[in-house]
Amino acid sequence: xxxxxxxxxxxxxxxxxxxxxxxxxxxxxxxxxxxxxxxxxxxxxxxxxxxxxxxxxxxxxxxxxxxxxxxxxxxxxxxxxxxxxxxxxxxxxxxxxxxxxxxxxxxxxxxxxxxxxxxxxxxxxxxxxxxxxxxxxxxxxxxxxxxxxxxxxxxxxxxxxxxxxxxxxxxxxxxxxxxxxxxxxxxxxxxxxxxxxxxxxxxxxxxxxxxxxxxxxxxxxxxxxxxxxxxxxxxxxxxxxxxxxxxxxxxxxxxxxxxxxxxxxxxxxxxxxxxxxxxxxxxxxxxxxxxxxxxxxxxxxxxxxxxxxxxxxxxxxxxxxxxxxxxxxxxxxxxxxxxxxxxxxxxxxxxxxxxxxxxxxxxxxxxxxxxxxxxxxxxxxxxxxxxxxxxxxxxxxxxxxxxxxxxxxxxxxxxxxxxxxxxxxxxxxxxxxxxxxxxxxxxxxxxxxxxxxxxxxxxxxxxxxxxxxxxxxxxxxxxxxxx
Amino acid sequence: xxxxxxxxxxxxxxxxxxxxxxxxxxxxxxxxxxxxxxxxxxxxxxxxxxxxxxxxxxxxxxxxxxxxxxxxxxxxxxxxxxxxxxxxxxxxxxxxxxxxxxxxxxxxxxxxxxxxxxxxxxxxxxxxxxxxxxxxxxxxxxxxxxxxxxxxxxxxxxxxxxxxxxxxxxxxxxxxxxxxxxxxxxxxxxxxxxxxxxxxxxxxxxxxxxxxxxxxxxxxxxxxxxxxxxxxxxxxxxxxxxxxxxxxxxxxxxxxxxxxxxxxxxxxxxxxxxxxxxxxxxxxxxxxxxxxxxxxxxxxxxxxxxxxxxxxxxxxxxxxxxxxxxxxxxxxxxxxxxxxxxxxxxxxxxxxxxxxxxxxxxxxxxxxxxxxxxxxxxxxxxxxxxxxxxxxxxxxxxxxxxxxxxxxxxxxxxxxxxxxxxxxxxxxxxxxxxxxxxxxxxxxxxxxxxxxxxxxxxxxxxxxxxxxxxxxxxxxxxxxxx
Numbered sequence: 001x002x003x004x005x006x007x008x009x010x011x012x013x014x015x016x017x018x019x020x021x022x023x024x025x026x027x028x029x030x031x032x033x034x035x036x037x038x039x040x041x042x043x044x045x046x047x048x049x050x051x052x053x054x055x056x057x058x059x060x061x062x063x064x065x066x067x068x069x070x071x072x073x074x075x076x077x078x079x080x081x082x083x084x085x086x087x088x089x090x091x092x093x094x095x096x097x098x099x100x101x102x103x104x105x106x107x108x109x110x111x112x113x114x115x116x117x118x119x120x121x122x123x124x125x126x127x128x129x130x131x132x133x134x135x136x137x138x139x140x141x142x143x144x145x146x147x148x149x150x151x152x153x154x155x156x157x158x159x160x161x162x163x164x165x166x167x168x169x170x171x172x173x174x175x176x177x178x179x180x181x182x183x184x185x186x187x188x189x190x191x192x193x194x195x196x197x198x199x200x201x202x203x204x205x206x207x208x209x210x211x212x213x214x215x216x217x218x219x220x221x222x223x224x225x226x227x228x229x230x231x232x233x234x235x236x237x238x239x240x241x242x243x244x245x246x247x248x249x250x251x252x253x254x255x256x257x258x259x260x261x262x263x264x265x266x267x268x269x270x271x272x273x274x275x276x277x278x279x280x281x282x283x284x285x286x287x288x289x290x291x292x293x294x295x296x297x298x299x300x301x302x303x304x305x306x307x308x309x310x311x312x313x314x315x316x317x318x319x320x321x322x323x324x325x326x327x328x329x330x331x332x333x334x335x336x337x338x339x340x341x342x343x344x345x346x347x348x349x350x351x352x353x354x355x356x357x358x359x360x361x362x363x364x365x366x367x368x369x370x371x372x373x374x375x376x377x378x379x380x381x382x383x384x385x386x387x388x389x390x391x392x393x394x395x396x397x398x399x400x401x402x403x404x405x406x407x408x409x410x411x412x413x414x415x416x417x418x419x420x421x422x423x424x425x426x427x428x429x430x431x432x433x434x435x436x437x438x439x440x441x442x443x444x445x446x447x448x449x450x451x452x453x454x455x456x457x458x459x460x461x462x463x464x465x466x467x468x469x470x471x472x473x474x475x476x477x478x479x480x481x482x483x
Numbered sequence: 484x485x486x487x488x489x490x491x492x493x494x495x496x497x498x499x500x501x502x503x504x505x506x507x508x509x510x511x512x513x514x515x516x517x518x519x520x521x522x523x524x525x526x527x528x529x530x531x532x533x534x535x536x537x538x539x540x541x542x543x544x545x546x547x548x549x550x551x552x553x554x555x556x557x558x559x560x561x562x563x564x565x566x567x568x569x570x571x572x573x574x575x576x577x578x579x580x581x582x583x584x585x586x587x588x589x590x591x592x593x594x595x596x597x598x599x600x601x602x603x604x605x606x607x608x609x610x611x612x613x614x615x616x617x618x619x620x621x622x623x624x625x626x627x628x629x630x631x632x633x634x635x636x637x638x639x640x641x642x643x644x645x646x647x648x649x650x651x652x653x654x655x656x657x658x659x660x661x662x663x664x665x666x667x668x669x670x671x672x673x674x675x676x677x678x679x680x681x682x683x684x685x686x687x688x689x690x691x692x693x694x695x696x697x698x699x700x701x702x703x704x705x706x707x708x709x710x711x712x713x714x715x716x717x718x719x720x721x722x723x724x725x726x727x728x729x730x731x732x733x734x735x736x737x738x739x740x741x742x743x744x745x746x747x748x749x750x751x752x753x754x755x756x757x758x759x760x761x762x763x764x765x766x767x768x769x770x771x772x773x774x775x776x777x778x779x780x781x782x783x784x785x786x787x788x789x790x791x792x793x794x795x796x797x798x799x800x801x802x803x804x805x806x807x808x809x810x811x812x813x814x815x816x817x818x819x820x821x822x823x824x825x826x827x828x829x830x831x832x833x834x835x836x837x838x839x840x841x842x843x844x845x846x847x848x849x850x851x852x853x854x855x856x857x858x859x860x861x862x863x864x865x866x867x868x869x870x871x872x873x874x875x876x877x878x879x880x881x882x883x884x885x886x887x888x889x890x891x892x893x894x895x896x897x898x899x900x901x902x903x904x905x906x907x908x909x910x911x912x913x914x915x916x917x918x919x920x921x922x923x924x925x926x927x928x929x930x931x932x933x934x935x936x937x938x939x940x941x942x943x944x945x946x947x948x949x950x951x952x953x954x955x956x957x958x959x960x961x962x963x964x965x
Contacts, residue, residue: 289896328901332892359881366878367955370638371962373551388870395877396848399841402884406818413810414771420901422810473849
């Protein structure tokens, strides 16, 4: 039976309609500021609403209640691709007047919450454009938290079936349950964002900076309205930023549980404990190393290490201080942190704490089995036995991630980019981090000097990293569309 | 209660044998009238004495077969004890290196890595150079025996898949081991002789031919020249390519070929994939260099063939400055180094077999996603691969990358640059040979590295050569308790 795409188109159409409507915010901001580029947002918004409305109307008879696994796959990828496409329009129609390639890169980077940018001179952009970048991050972060909680467990991507019971059970119930979960999720997400913006503003950020940085922080996106990123606000804002980035990378379901009467849920979660442990260890190592190798005082060293390591670990991609100049050891530690990433079921990317924890347990068991072949041990996570199916899912995900990382890095070097810049560019794209390193990035702190082919490869890598690799691989299988 | 006597007995015998073998470089130096022969005489006596004493004192425990636990201690023990004594001639005689550098050289040899710690090879006495080649040759032979006899029973990294090809139960390790070893040693010697003869016919001097044949067939990569294989640019590079490929094919297939059965060799999916991937990598490098950078086709084909195969098989000879090739070929070299040769060969790294299993497992995983109800199995060479093997392979792969990453972190902590640290970790864990970066000497020697970095690389080479898990298992407290 061929796949019925009508419900998919219908939902994407509705999303585009809403997406076009929210462009009114940056348009209003620029109109109020007397800047002519409000027209770019109106044009893009109308285009998005028109296409979305037409799609939704044309498929109005779609049977929405029965979304099956295959349709869910197409839907997820379709939403990310189409929102990126329309989200790129304002970047082309008004300042910074990017090329199509660069505009798509910037929009994908926003909506995948990566945070890599190709724009130099962010401070001089119209406020509407900077707000739009923050909104892309925010929408993307909310979207992925939603997908991670509702779709990925049912799609059995990379061992996520382990969380199935926490979300819900059968496919038939996707939409009704989804609506409940989504409502709670939006409340938590919006609450965190307002809190973050409020704290930033209280610590002295300019209003627009507070809003954009706040949205980008909770989304673990990392788009900042300044070329200096958080270097513009050293001090207390860095501590606040580190805290809220961490909060944005914890499993959102725990917040929902906390609100609904189970206050201990967050701290009892193994992933939450895991991410704190990883951060504390890395922080201790880097602080001791920085104190030993530089002559700076304890406080700035601790603050900069805390902020930048949290930023990389959660996949946000803000930076402050002289992070890029800390040398190879710091960069390799950062690379490891970036590959680990935040918790499953949050807005951050990369392998995720859950997969790393299952992987380490599987390795431990593998070594033990060699020592004592006769002992039967069962892999447990959070006291629950983990099925062979889930372990295999996690291990193939981890290894597939590493192989893809290698292949795409090679592809980047093929376009003439040096090995260090290439590896870090793919690392940052696949992990949705946003922080670049290497000779090609060093000049501007952005990805502007990468050639068009490389930009497209990185765009692809960001989408793959965001949507869990396997989802993309599945769509590429011819059998998927016919079976 | 753990009985270490059988382990001590075998290690003792092997160390004593190593001492006896030092007679070859000794003769070479005497013949050349070089006073350096004394170093081999003294080192030989020390090894013979120490090994003999240990063997004698453990003799009461011999002849009882080995348990699994003893096998693990034995493999790591052999690879630690042999270089410890094999390093002695380099300390006592030429080049008079510090013990750490000598140990690095011996470990690099025994693990068939091929990174050198000696900055000036051209001026070494012939005996000292020959000893370097012999260490590699012995290391290569040793690992083939371990890979065919011990690893399948140890269930390390999915090697249990090959159990039926080797043999079945632990009780039979020693008797069967002797049979298989005898066949292996013959094949290994024949291959070395053939390689040496070919080199000699193509114009290498007698000493160079034997030296480089030993280094080639063990996929080691030591050269007696500071310029590595650059001294033999030309037709010898093609000859070396052929023998490096042969040395990184599964040796069990050669045993079958020797018995007149060519089929298994040609049908082996691992062999086919290995040859195919080599061809792809060479083609990619040549195409890039010729079209993008305007290199001449024929010399480029020769250089690419030799250097890609040298890296793929984990040999580590170089005939040109590889960094001059540009970023894309460099990335290809790093990737092929992380693949490595076939299982149960002298080749190193993760190995083709594990990649084939991994790719199949990923394919099955993806198919399962789209149709959750269908029952799918991973197949290899037509045989069903059970879950345990797949998990072992995945664990091995992840652990390899993890070890590589941690070693990079450790090396960069000693102050080495990013490029140097990562390629040094790569060369050590995958037993390849070359290191790239500003801290490497002009001849590729790493004598200028910090002491701690050398120790870490020694650890990395040993762990990588012994397939990680068989060393890590020794770190488990429970391993020693039972």
